[in-house]
Amino acid sequence: MxxxxxxxxxxxxxxxxxxxxxxxxxxxxxxxxxxxxxxxxxxxxxxxxxxxxxxxxxxxxxxxxxxxxxxxxxxxxxxxxxxxxxxxxxxxxxxxxxxxxxxxxxxxxxxxxxxxxxxxxxxxxxxxxxxxxGLLTELLNKWSKFSVKEQILYLEEIVKLQNPKTYPIFLDIMKEEVVEAKKDEKRIIQVEFSKHVDKIKSPDFLDLCIRELPAIAANMRYPVFKCLQMHGKVFFEKVFDGLGKKSEGFRQHTLKLMEQLSDPMSYPYLFAFLQDPYKSIPVTVADTIGKIVRDYCDKLDVMSPEERQSQEVKDNIKYFTGPLEANLNDRYFHSIKLLTECLLRLGRFDQDVILRNFAKIFRYNEGYFKSFLKGLDALIRKKLLIDACCYHDIETGKTALKILGDPSENYIIETLNTLLLEHFMEVPQKVQAEVINLMMDPRLQRFVTEVLYHQDPALRSRILWILGESGSMNALQIIETKLRDPDYSVRENILKILDLPHFQNAAGCEMLLNLLKDSDSSIVLQTIERLKERDHPAIISSLTKLLASNVAEIKQAAHKAIANITRRKYMTGFEKMSEETRLAIGTSLIRMDTSFMEDITRDLSASDQRTRVLSAKILEVLCDFIPPELKTHLIVAIQDPDPHVRAVVIMGLGKIGGPSVSGMLVGFLKDQDDRVRANAVEAMGVVGDLSLVEEILPLLHDDHNRVRANTIITLWKLGYYQIYEAVIEMLRHPDRWMRASAAFALGEIRDSRFFPILLQSIRDPEPDVRRNIIKALGKITNPMMLAPYIRPLRFDPDENVRKEVMAVLTAKPTPPPQQ
Incomplete structure (x- = not known):
């Protein structure tokens, strides 16, 4: 101490x-x-x-x-x-x-x-x-008296003070000398200042240099920038602020300095100048961006895998990829190769960078992309391509398949094999179809064959199911090759595949038809059951052949399926069938399916109106075949609240006849619905007699033309002939449909006594009336006798009238009905 x-x-x-x-x-x-x-x-x-x-x-x-x-x-x-x-x-x-x-x-x-x-x-x-x-004042006083040599000696000391009052000295040193005689001395002191300027840390000096940057000599700008670089983001923000408005030369020089610095802090500000109109600037900027990315990737190369997984590295990669991705478009076409190459460099350390930009990189720089893939380690490359196929962005998957569509590359087959066998279910549904299409390429046919003939039946079934889910027609072609697979489970799996919605079509049906030839009766029976609900012109003929089978179960199942299909088609196509076809198919169904008539009559009481109406119409055609025990369903249906159903059932009961029917129909002569009244009075012509005339007569004055016409016809059929006044009234009625219906009724009666009455109306102003009168005359009188009266109408202004005239004149004579 x-x-x-x-x-x-x-x-x-x-x-x-x-x-x-x-x-x-x-x-x-x-x-x-x-x-x-x-x-x-x-x-x-x-x-x-x-x-x-x-x-x-x-x-x-x-x-x-x-x-x-x-x-x-x-x-x-x-x-x-x-x-x-x-x-x-x-x-x-x-x-x-x-x-x-x-x-x-x-x-x-x-x-x-x-x-x-x-x-x-x-x-x-x-x-x-x-x-x-007082030290600063002392040094400044000395400086003003120093020679250049003395200034050089004291320069470092003044620089180190970093006092704002010394900045005018520094600014004078940094400026271009305008006096030619002093330029050499200025250059000497500038060189010395360049050695010490990096010692100035003051933010005030940063602001001064940025403000006076255009006045600073070109040879001083790099050392000044190098000094100011320590201020980081603030420095680059200030440099680039308004730089685009400066002269071309100043922009070019500033960006050249940025290239020398190659500071990552300048990175996001450079991209705007990739589109600078001054030709050499985009080139400089592109070189700078490329160098910054390369330098950072070089740093990543020497890091350990653990270090690369740090949050700091992830943030840095995001920092570099952000501007690259934002500008990866057609506007930056001239720099697009640089952008794609930088993304691929960074993507080596973050695969998602490549995956989310996969389609664009391939589009803009296909050749480099393929070379990049070739240069990757085999396992890394395979994982990248499989991950691309499974990526949530559909375009990424589709682009990866374009690359995998070239089997000339050695790694393609192995990658496809792994993708299909291990990762196919991870592939987005829209891309799965692309995979199937790719497999159907003739160049990959050998690969497809090898996979589908794998020795494990469970694997074969899985592959077929995956192909089936794709819904592709190509997939169906592949599946068809396995219809005769030796393993029962594979063939049964094909049946399940054909149940998928996208195979509910003709192609899927044709494949089911092929399975009718299967050697296992269980497969055949399951196929028959599925065909019952399908529509295809060959189903009935194929099932018909099975009626000759030695296996009773198959024979019985085929018979039921044929009946089921026929009934379904009959029900769905009934409205479009002709009367003859309705009757022919209906009678066949009665023979094939004993429950058909019972089901149809029971449907008269169904809750659905369309079902009730269709059932009534079918029974109208097949009324002669209704067993007596089923007529009660018709009697129940005659009280249906729907007038359409009542009208059709009434007509059906009229055809069935019977003593009780006419009594039931009387009440419907006063129904509120025109169709019901018209059908009821028409049915009376079949089941009624003269005792019902008094009930029918009021309908001669009905408001509806069809009711009146049917009344005239029915009364005539029943033997009541006092209808002349009613006919005259209808023929003179102001409503054209009344007049047309009167003519129709007289045609149905076919009595020559009405010939003069019809001739009186042959010049009716309405073509529909004239046409019906001509048709009625043709039914009453021989064409030869009628010719003089209707020949002039060959030139009628209405085409349909002219056609009817020709039809009557060329018809064979038919005798009038016997009274």
């Missing part, structure tokens, strides 16, 4: 007094420290400062340095300045006092701090001290 001052032999005891609350005691201790202060005591006090967070204690320690500031040498001050990092305002104010006495002898300690930090508050604190010490 001999190196301590005599005045202060025990620093610990003195420190204890220093931190006492008693001001006198504390001040005495401070005085003792000041009078005895040396480097050892300074170290002691610095340690105590950092160990004790009490602000009052820290201020007392700094006050010791304030009182001893003029005696601090360079090393002492350097040690004291280690405490300037603490940001408390009172502490910083105290430091201003400490630094107010700095001299040329100890200023190096100060400049070292300035060069080591970008903290603006520390810079302001130190600069305050520099200015208040």
């Amino acid at each position: 001999g190196w301590f001052s005599r005045k202060l032999s025990d620093p610990e005891e003195a420190y204890d007094r220093l931190i006492q609350k008693d001001k006198k005691v504390s001040d005495r201790a401070k005085s003792d420290f000041v009078s005895s202060l040396n480097h050892g005591f300074i170290e002691f006090l610095v340690e105590k400062f950092e160990a004790d967070e009490n602000l009052e204690v820290r201020l007392k320690i700094l006050e010791i340095f304030v009182d001893a500031r003029k005696s601090l040498n360079e090393d002492d001050l350097r040690l004291v300045l280690t405490l300037i990092k603490y940001p408390d305002t009172l502490l910083r104010e105290t430091f201003k006092e400490i630094l107010s006495s700095i001299t040329e002898e100890n200023v190096k300690a100060v400049t070292e701090v300035l060069a080591s930090t970008l903290d603006k508050d520390i810079h302001r604190t130190i600069q305050h001290g520099i200015e208040s010490s």
Whole structure:
């Protein structure tokens, strides 16, 4: 301890007094420290400062340095300045006092701090001290009197001060010399300034340089940029702000400097200049972007796999890929190869980068992409292509399949094999069809065959099911080759595949028809059951052949299936069939299916109106075949609330006849529905007699033309002939349909006594009436006798009338019905 001052032999005891609350005691201790202060005591006090967070204690320690500031040498001050990092305002104010006495002898300690930090508050604190010490004024006064050689000698010292008052000197050095005689001297001092400019850390200097950048000499810009680069993002934001509005030369030079720096911080600002109109600028920018990405990828190459998985690396990759992806479009066509290549470089370390840009990279740079894939490790390449096929973006999968569609590459077959056998269900549904189409390529036929003839039947079934789910016609062709697979489970699986919605068509039906030839009766029976609900012209003929089968179950199932199909087609196509076809098929169904008539009559009471109406119409055709025990269903249906059903059932009952029918029909002569009344009175012509005339006569004055016409016909059939006035009334009625229906009724009666009445109306103004009159005349009179009356109508203005005239004139004579 001999190196301590005599005045202060025990620093610990003195420190204890220093931190006492008693001001006198504390001040005495401070005085003792000041009078005895040396480097050892300074170290002691610095340690105590950092160990004790009490602000009052820290201020007392700094006050010791304030009182001893003029005696601090360079090393002492350097040690004291280690405490300037603490940001408390009172502490910083105290430091201003400490630094107010700095001299040329100890200023190096100060400049070292300035060069080591970008903290603006520390810079302001130190600069305050520099200015208040008078040192800056002294140096500036000397500078103005120095020669160039002396300026070079003192330049480093002034630079290190980093005081804003020195910036005019720096700016003058950085500017282009306009006086030719001074240019050499200027270049010399510029070279020297370039050596030291990187020591200036002040943000104020950054703002000055950016503001005056166009005035700075071209040869000074790189060292200045290199200096300002330490400010990071702020520097690049300021440089690029408004750069696009500057001159072409200035833009070109600035971007060349960016190329030299190749700083990742400049990266996002460069992309806008890929479309710069000045021809050489996009090239420079592209080179810079490429170099920045390459440099970062080189760093990633030397990292361990664990380091590459860090969040920092992931964020950095996102930082680099963001602008590349945002600009990967036709607008950047001239730079598109650079963008794709950079994405592929970065994608080596983050596969999703490639996957989400897969389609665009292939579109814009196919050749490089394929070369990139060839250069990958085999396992990595296979995983990448399989992941691309399974990727959620459909375009990625489709593009991957374009690459896999070239079997000339050795790795394609193995990749497809793994994709199909292990990952097919992970492929999006829309891409699965593309995989199937790819497999049908003739160049891959051998591969398809190998997979489908695998020795494991479970695997074969799985592959067939996957192909079936794709719904492709190509898939159906492949499945067809396995209809005779030796394993029962595979063939049964094919039956299930054909149940899929997309095989409910002609092609799927034809494949089912082929399965009728299967050697296993169980497969045949399952196939018959499925064919019952299918529509195909060959189903009936194929099932008919099975009626000769030696297997009773197959024979019976085929018979039932034929009946089921015939009934379904009869029901669905009934409305479009002719009367003859309806009758022929209906009678066949009665013979084939004993339950057919019972089901149809029961449907007359169905809840669905269309079902009830269709059943009534079918029974109208097949009424002669209704067993007596089923007529009760018709009687129930005659009270149906739907007038259409009532009308059709009434007609059916009229055809069935019977003593009870006419009594039931009388009530419907007053039905509110025109069709019901018309059908009821028409049915009376079949089942009624003269005793019902009084019930029928009121209908001669019905408001509906068809009701009146049917009444006239029915009365005539029943032997009541006093209808002349009713006929005349209808033929003179203002409604054309009344007149047309009257003519129709007279045609049905076929009595020659109405010939004169019809001739009187042959010039009716309505073509529909004229046509019906001509047709009625043709039924009443021989064409030869009628010819003189209707020949003039061969030139009738209505085409249908003319056609009817020709039809009557060319018809064979038919004798009138016997009265």
